Amino acid sequence: MIPVNSFDISHIVFPSNVHLADPTFNTSNSIDALLSADIFFDILRDGKYKLDNGNLILQNTEFGYIISGNTSRFSSGSLHCGLITKDFETLNDTLKSFWEIEEIVPTKFVSDELKKCDEHFLKTMARDTNGRFCVEMPMKDNDIELWQSKATAIRRLELWKDVPTENKEFLFNENEELVKTLGLSWRPREDTFMYQMNLQEVPVTITKRTVLSFISKLYDPLGLLQPIIIKAKMMIQKIWLLKIDWDQNLPRQEIENFQRYVAELHQLKDLKIPR
Numbered sequence: 001m002i003p004v005n006s007f008d009i010s011h012i013v014f015p016s017n018v019h020l021a022d023p024t025f026n027t028s029n030s031i032d033a034l035l036s037a038d039i040f041f042d043i044l045r046d047g048k049y050k051l052d053n054g055n056l057i058l059q060n061t062e063f064g065y066i067i068s069g070n071t072s073r074f075s076s077g078s079l080h081c082g083l084i085t086k087d088f089e090t091l092n093d094t095l096k097s098f099w100e101i102e103e104i105v106p107t108k109f110v111s112d113e114l115k116k117c118d119e120h121f122l123k124t125m126a127r128d129t130n131g132r133f134c135v136e137m138p139m140k141d142n143d144i145e146l147w148q149s150k151a152t153a154i155r156r157l158e159l160w161k162d163v164p165t166e167n168k169e170f171l172f173n174e175n176e177e178l179v180k181t182l183g184l185s186w187r188p189r190e191d192t193f194m195y196q197m198n199l200q201e202v203p204v205t206i207t208k209r210t211v212l213s214f215i216s217k218l219y220d221p222l223g224l225l226q227p228i229i230i231k232a233k234m235m236i237q238k239i240w241l242l243k244i245d246w247d248q249n250l251p252r253q254e255i256e257n258f259q260r261y262v263a264e265l266h267q268l269k270d271l272k273i274p275r
Contacts, residue, residue, distance in 0.1 A: 005028055006026060006027045006028045007026050008026070009026045012051055012056070013051070014051070014058075015049055015058075018049070018058060018065045019064045019065060020064055020065050020066075020067070021061060021063040021064035021065060021066050022064075022066070025066075025067055043061045043062040043063065044059065044060070044061055045060040045061055045062065046060060047059070047060030047065070048060065049065075051067075055069050055070050056068070056069035056070075057069050094213070094216040094217065116138075117138060120135075120136070120138045121135055124136040184222070184224075186275070187272075190272065191274065191275050192272040192273060192274055192275060193224065193272070193273040193274075193275060194269070194271065194272055194273075195225070195268045195269070195271060196269060197218075197265060197268060197269075199262065199265055199266065202214070202258075202259065202262055205249060206249065206250050206255045206258060206259075207246065207247050207248060207249060207250060208239055208240075208242075208244060208245070208246050208247075208248065208250065209246045209247055211235065211236070211239060211250070211258055212236065212239075214262070215232045215235070215236060218232060224273055225268075228264075228265070228268075231261065232261070235254075235257060235258065235261065238254070239254060242254070
């Protein structure tokens, strides 16, 4: 027993035939020896006493009696416990989500049709006389019965011919609003995708936390902005290698790079991507 604090044992009455292995067991000190569990039970001998109403136990060993038990009632010292927390969870979760969304996950051949295509390729692949690789066309075993659609198609064509010319084109409303989906804006008339980012105002003090929080909110589920996203990741890696604190100001060069990057993001509103 190694107590945290020394305590008084003058009120404890020990049997006269007891020889303590450590007479100063009540004094807090450094550890003399450590015994593993397989050795500890080999040194135990017959002889066991309970002292102080069962709070302390004397056990005989090869080295003499050792004592163990609860010493909290003897200790007059008080324990102080302090806990300091800081909320990094929101930023960490956002940053983790940013990397997971942009991560390229390898495609796994799990469907039965893909497995059959793979087997078909291995069975029918061959090289012709010119050294080129050839593979037979994959054909499904079950024939699909199609309904007779010729008469219906002819009837629809005849009805379409009777439609006035001015109504044959599908017109979009000139003032039609953008359709927003998957973080993108779709302009139906031009059939193009556009990015409309709600960019935050860059604070005066730019720290590692500021940059990570800003970049982690970039959303590109379709991967159309990969050159921009990759540049952001490179910026994060470079800042991370500086090994500075979360709220420490970035070096001047990194601040200028980040400000230039944010300024370039505003140009995305002019980007139009055909669907």
